Amino acid sequence: MNYVKERLGRLSTISLIAVLAVGLMAAMVAGLSIGNYYIEFWDVWNIVVDNIVYKLSFGHIVLGDPDYWGEGVKYDIVMSIRSPRVVMAAVIGACLAMSGVVMQATVQNPLADPYILGMSSGASLGATVSIAVGLSGFLGAALGNYGIATMAFIGSFGSALFVLGLSSAGGRTTSVKLVLSGTIVASLVGAISNLIVVFFADKDEMQEISFWLMGSFAGTTWSKIIIPLAAFIICSVVFTTQIRHLNTMLTGDDVATTLGIDLSKKRRLFVLFTSLLTGTAVCFCGMIGFVGLIIPHIVRGLTGNNHWKLLPVACVVGALFLVVCDILCRVMVPGNELPIGILTAFCGAPVFAYILIKRTYSFGGS
């Protein structure tokens, strides 16, 4: 670990991102070829490249044989089933890692992540409500297909505000109060979700809801990617404009105030946008825990706490992590698929335990 750290420490941020991006690309290509039905690398390569060139040139440039890359089983698997799934995994990984980084700065606590702060539970409550109870009348008509996404966002934002409010009640927010409030809100919101499932959901809906509780990228289509991608782009722009404030906030409440940061304003802003990220992630892929916690942890070790480096690198590493996890989910149990939330928890818990046990770990010292 130290050797890797030392090596990576010498790379500039841009080359670090470049290296990681190449790794991400490789993982995504692997994600296209590995699965129940194995497809050779060159087949994947030809199908992807030829299709991209064809579509980008609006049909003017045709490489290779269209009968080979334009139709057939391999084409369907690569372009319609696996590509959206792999891209979705990358986008969601970046979203979760980014929201973890920002959440940790917001509450000045390296233990914060959307999962621990109850945002994910809130989002799944929102999703549960809209699936099981159904949105009707004006609300349902206005939101249309985006009903679940909107409800997930409202749920995650509401529970984040609830956690922030609860932890700041009767004085100042401390990390212990924050984690406790997160636990309280998460279990309360979880209980409400379960209540709704018991009383309102039929068998199909129950299965749909259990999808949220474990997380999966199965069944992703191209049209589903638009919202998470848009959320990611909006939030990266917003957070990029706030990077200096994010850095300053890490020095703690009092110091940040004396350095001119209006904490309550910034907290609200960051909670709003992290819950946008978490809400969309949970809505489209269910609860995928630990990504927002471990990825920032690992990346802090590599880049230090300066958000100019931390934020982009964390996004790429988060994307890489979920793409790899998704591949593993597809191949670990032959003929079946593992929900990805289970796998990230299996990966995340030991890493987190290691972080806790290793005493010298100082959350991103250089």
Next chain:
Amino acid sequence: MIDIHDLEITLGHKNIIKKVDVHVGENEFVGLIGPNGSGKSTMLKAVYRVISKYEGDIMVMGDELKRMTIHESALRTSVVPQHTYSPFDFKVIDVVLMGRSPHKKSMEFDNAEDRAIATEALKKVDMFEFADRSFFTLSGGEQQRIVLARAMAQQTPCMMLDEPTNHLDIKYQLQLMDVVKSLGLTVLAALHDLNIAAEYCDKLYLLKNGEVYAYGTPEEVLTPKNIMAVYGAEAIVTRSSNTGFLHIEYVSNHAKTARGEKTRPGWKEPRFFKTRTASADAVGSRRPGRPPGAFVLIAF
């Protein structure tokens, strides 16, 4: 520069600060002294805006604090807080550069000028060679000097110190105070050590239970009578022939026992010393050699 008028702070149900007036003139070094729980930190926190619920007026450079944004007040006052802990580590130079934040837009990078200011500040606190070290690897005293450098990099006309020398070795206590004094800023400092307060401050406010018990020059405030009434400790105040500053010696029960005097443990502060006037003539009236303990005898 800093005018506090009728300040009242209630935390929970406890009235921590009661109708306090404090005035800090331009380029004055003013100390807030008083025992633990007398409200000096609470008062400072209101001035540096960590506590926002208060009654009364706090004016910084002629403007009411409540009408200023937090960003505006960060351009006027910098703070060296009590030792704070943040779980996130940074390089020393990055910590100092954070002091430039109020002068920068959020997207702006630190430029050569900022780096020069930060380097200059680090040199002043004698920590330049630590610039690339990690903040967490420094000792408490070194960290406090970096925090001072950060406050200096903020380049504000006023600076507030909240018991800055706590946990520091004596060398660094003096060094830190020397650096602050040499800046010639308007300083409001909560101080623990009366000798340091006597040496560096132009004016002192002695707080007791959230009220100003006495104020004025160190000579006027640091009298054995006041120290007894507020701290409940017996003291001998002399003017040091070596430094020319006031020197406060404390007379412990142990010291008296060693000299064969009778003592009783656990005594309370005498009630009839609650005078608001601080008399200067008490200074030096108790020469070493004269048996201390007159107050103790009266107390019982």
